[in-house]
Amino acid sequence: MEEDPLLTITDLRIEGRSGELWHPIVKGVNLSLRRGEVLGLIGESGAGKSTLGLAAMGFARDGCRIAGGSIDFDGINLRTAPEAQRRSLRGKRIAYVAQSAAASFNPAHKLIDQYCECPVVHGVMPREQAEADAFELYRRMRLPNPEAIGFRYPHQVSGGQLQRAMTAMAMACRPDLIIFDEPTTALDVTTQIEVLAAIRDIVRQFGTAAIYITHDLAVVAQMADRIKVLLRGHEVEEADTRSMLAAPREAYTKSLWAVRSFARAERPPATGTPVVSVRNVTAGYGAVDVLKDVSFDIHHRRTVAVVGESGSGKSTTARVITGLLPPRKGEVLFNGKVLPPNFKVRSREELRQCQMIYQMADTALNPKLRLRELIGRPAEMYLGLKGKALDSRIRDLLALIELEPDTFIDRLPSELSGGQKQRIGIARALAAEPQLIICDEVTSALDQIVQEGILKLLDRLQAELNLAYMFITHDLATVKSIADEVVVMQRGVVVERGPKAALFAEPKEEYTNLLLSSVPEMDPDWLNRLLAARAGQ
Amino acid sequence: MHGIWTMIRQRLLLGMLTLFIISAVIFGATELLPGDLARELLGQSATEETLAALREQLGLNESAPVRYWNWLTGVLHGDFGMSMATNKPISELVGTRLGNTLFLALYAAALAVPISLTLGVLAALWRNSIFDRASNALALTAISFPEFFVAYILILWLAQSGIFPSMVRMTEATTTLDFLYMAFLPALTLTLVVTAHMMRMTRAAIINLLASPYIEMARLKGMSPMRVVLRHAVPNALAPIINVVALNLAYLITGVVVVEVVFVYPGLGQLMIDAVTNRDIPVVQAIALIFACAYVLLNLLADVLSTITNPRLMHRK
Amino acid sequence: MPILFSIVVGIALFFMIGFVARALLQAFAPAHLKPTFRDTPLTACFGLSVILLYVVVAIFAPMIAPFGEGEVLGAQFLPWASPHYLGTDKLGRDMLTRLIYGARNTVGIAFATTALSFFVGSFLGIWAALAGGWLDQWLSRFVDALMAIPALILSLLLLTIFGTSVLTLILVIAAVDATRVYRLARSVAQGIVVMDYIEAARLRGEGMWRLVRREILPNAVAPLVAEFGLRFCFVFLSISALSFLGLGIKPPTADWGSMVRENATLITFGDITPLLPAGAIALLTVAVNFVVDWQLHRASGLKE
């Protein structure tokens, strides 16, 4: 406790540029970190977490600048130190683990080459030694055949493994400090467990200090000794993990804590003809079958959650229903009537009835169109609305998704936050006044508070417009909160399906169980217990 | 690896198709041209009877489709036929000139490619610096001058002072070294003409990537800007760069008529213009096909290279 | 020395124009554009003002020009002095006047040509990318074939067949350019058609025309604009290259390409007459591309 801290940040202010204007991103944050200590930084996107994390390396993204305050790393003032000196620190004494390893590994080079770059360029150790060392670290990170995996290219390695490889890379020079920037956000729950465990162990083994940035409380609870909560560039509060979890002081923190409490009552079992029923569908690309004999129904005013990890065939099912991928076998019924397998031959009416909301609002909304057109187009097309009528309809829709019409109607997607974009996605789907909406991972890219907002919205709309939802997700927390029925998929097969309560209460299938157990909980000891439990089996 | 071979095979087949279309287009076009070989040969002095006689001799009285068919079958048997105007075998006519053209193209490329890539990389490295803007402006100025004008200016500066010859005279005695010396000005002209395009593309391709996460990662690993660009950006920017280089190489082979004229360089371009103006269709066809081949092959090469240099395509999962 | 001097003057001018233009832009730009202009780089301001100048000259040529376009006023190659501030050409026509009208004709033609080629090229390119299949194959093969024929030769053929009126000139050069544009547009569009919002639009049942026009084109604009900048200027070159083969704009119409061609031989004796039209072309090229670069930079969102 008494030894002087490794990193001290005082009254740090960082500004970002839009045009010639500089607006504050981080507004006077203090931070101090002792050797071997892990600090959790949480907050929603835009809270300045990453910016702060990078600042700890004396680094500011293009278009950002460190406007005030001081950053002292082990006696070196990172603000005044010459770039060359700062560079010599990065990768060597302060390392960084990025959110998406898939994107942050250079696709042109083998993992091992990228691993060795730091030690060799910084002159820590020669190439041979570095390689040997890499194998060692890969092993410790529990990567499969550590001697070989390094000689693969990033695209040949799965996301979870990449994330671990990147952590290993960060460790290459045995830095004093590592910045983890949402390292597990992009991963499936089951993989997340492994990565979390691996990261935590290695950090402890080397006694490396770390700043762990995330928006997921449950995760940070497992990793951090202390937690600092950020909100729009301000520090909300800081405390050691357990007391913070036990007794959050600030309202905002409390609200964060509350997020996971949202869950709505399961509706009574459905009756009558389902809006959509998928009958023994087998489909795939080329020779391989991605879906094998999949069947399930979706009824009015009910939400069917299709869960499973990436590659389990969730999205493919959606493509079959929308008609993008005509099935090899089986059929899709809409209100008891068989839909043409290919969307090209479906009637406008059929197209209108089934709308889709995508995971990535960024790629799902044409960046060059204004909201007026984005939302208005379906209404114009399907309902033939024009001029005044169209305009008022657009405004209604905006109001419906809780966006102030006058301020938003003429904005471009780029002028919206992630959550707002997703709301536009919803509005666009609603504009067609469909019976079924397919939500493909609609919340997984969002902060939890925002997620909750969206979920609540969807729930409300379902009640008001009695829609049927097909809800594709890998996040069981979401399932818990809004699903009526659950369809669990694995490798293209429906493993288990049934009402939410029943299925969560006593999962019949091993895999379902695995999924459920992998959902992080707020309890700091959850991870240990889980690992222990699994080791026990 | 095997993927590449199939790709090459397909592309070669498509190339064949392209060549066929071209031969048809060219033939059609030359058919539509007013006047014919006989007229052009006899020029103003032609009288109807002499024309008739000459047409008879040259077999121009055959209908167009028949002549095209004869030509095509000939080519398919590897016989490009005789030049009608000089009645020499086309192979002989084209042979040396093809060599010259290729040599000049290579020469120019050898100058242009390194220069423009270096400039492009540096411009990307020091983007928005004075260097960047200046090199950009210079390059643009260079391409906005017509080729012959660039050539004249070079002649003014480098030839009249006697530093370099302004014309290329090749004899049996000419050694490669002399050749490089004599052909310097034409090569330099072409370099100036193509550099800008390649340089700008290189710069753009690299800058495109600088926003990507792995570049930030590289910087966060404490790599120097130079290393970031060279080792992390360039390998991922290769595809567009390779393509623009290929495109310009194709231009260097097919598009240098003007330079040939100014520097009295015996290349294919001049031959083709002459053949067109003389309606010497077999020659036009032959050269057009050669150019087309160059174009097709270069594009193929570009695609192969960008495949090879892209791990995602080379090493499947 | 004179070269050095002129370079210095040139740079000085560049900055002066740049600053002034920026000041003016900020002063008079409509409110919502002000922020855009506030961070406009000098180069772009310079480019904008030069383009503006050209446009003004082009439009008001008859009012600005001291003499008539084809008017023969006196001896040939008069020195630079009042009333012929840039001297006279080989027929004794006022050089300045010719330059001014040249702006009108050349820029006009170049613009028409490029616009046309881009309209055709990008539409076909995007369509091919969107439709895929045999349509894509055949279009691409055909375009490949055309591109494999040297542009100069192709234009020579076409122009000799269809004659050399300004219209055919525009059509032919546009046709030749369109192949290049097609290629670019197609490759760009291929990157866009895989986007979710295109899938969404298709699922909505949008028609081809709408997909091309509203969904894809707006997103393909940036690279197309970049190409536009270069192609636009290459048109001048095509024209002068064609006048090299005796095809070109019909006299006494003044166009820079031909003017360079006519006077080019003088340069070999250090007479700078041909530098005037050539310089005019170069200046425009640089200006246009400065603006284009700026636009690209903004589009790319790369902040620096």
Next chain:
Amino acid sequence: MTNHLIGQGGMTRRGLLKSSMAMTAAGLMLPAGMAMAQAEPKKGGTLRIGFNSGSTVDNYDPGVWDTNFVQVFAQARHNYLTEIAADGSLVGEVAESWEASSDATTWTLKIRQGITFHSGGTLTADDVIASINYHRGPDSTSAAKPIVDPIVEMKSDGPNTVIVTLSGGNADFPYLMSDYHLPIMPAKDGKIDPTSSDGCGPYKVDSFEPGISASLSKHQGYWKTDRGHFDGLLLLALPDPVARQNALLTGEVDVINQVDLTTVSMMARNSAIRILSVTGNQHFCFPMDTRAAPFNDNNVRLALKHALDRQEMVDKILYGYGAVGNDNPIGPTQQYYAADLPVNSYDPDKAKFYLGQAGLTSLDVPLWVAEAGFTGATDSGTLYAERAKAAGINITVERAPNDGYWSNVWMQKPWCASYWGGRATCDWMFSTAYAAGAPWNESYWDNERFNTLLLQGRSELDDAKRGEIYHEMQAIVSNEGGVVIPMFASFVMGVSNAVATPDVVGANWDLDGFRAVERWWFA
């Protein structure tokens, strides 16, 4: 693209028929050109000439030569029956002497003895007959066919006599035989080989790359001991004016033709070279289709003839290297040149007046031009149009592509640009381009009086009478002809000071009547 017309330049005709023997003597004792050469020329050296022409389709076939590259190349390796001397007089070459029957229909040519071909054989009458016959006959593809058409029979009388019978009397026959299409080539069983370079000229071919260059070396057995001074020749095709002029300035060649007039003045400042310019019969013109309106009205033609400033054209198009033309194809150097004809000067009012006569107040006519027509045609057209405005005549200059100009524009469009190398004799010039029905009567002109005079003139043997006839014909052409002839263009050559040229340089063709290779030497 260049299209020279068959023929040759101005000359005097001192009593042709009276004294063909004397001529022969002259031909024997002091071959033409040398007569006035001041210093005894040095032998040796390789002359390098840069030509404005030269195409990849150039070849050895005499029937299709049409650019000055091949023309000079031909004169370098071949001899002809007769030669136009630098002063314009006619001298014998292969033909030692000639005699005509009184009606000038039968010609007896004495063939010079002891002339050897490069391949070694000796030239005989049969070679002559075969060489001329190559251009005759129904299946002839030769451009010279019209020249030899009047020949009804050619027979040899012994190894060195040829007797030619013509369909009609033609006093100018010996001149025709100097045409550059008619070289004497070795015959093999009555036929010449049009693909062989073999000849009896001063130089023999070492190498020839069409469109690039030709190199020749001295023909040791050449019969003219006082001609062909160079050891060798290097003929280069340098179509680009700058390349050409630069080659001369940097000493890469010794002589260039068709100096770019735009820069000739600057080039002349260079002390190492000199500009050589001779004015002959080559003239630039704008033929009108006299069958088609409005050109079928002579008033319109006259209006147009008064609507252009000829002097300005000479100054601005030819940069002074030429002479004003008076719509009369006969050049000032020719014997029968009518110097006293009224001059068609630039006079808008007169033009207006003639328009009035034609019942017009204004006139709109298109004029087709291309550099192929003649160098500077486009600019000439522009000037013409500019000046014609004053006379209420609105000429729209239509720029046609060089490519195919002679097939698609010339004699197809009602009014276009054209040019003539000129003809050695009035008769030849007129009967080629002005006689009714002549294949190249580019104005489709048909003037009764003119046509009858033409026939009279051809068979008229008395100089004085001929003079009157041709004077009247020139007057008619100038006043009623369908061709506007604004200027006579000089041949402008750049010559290195290392090269010596005779005082009198041939004006009938470029490069000393194509004979520079034979007549010039290194100082």
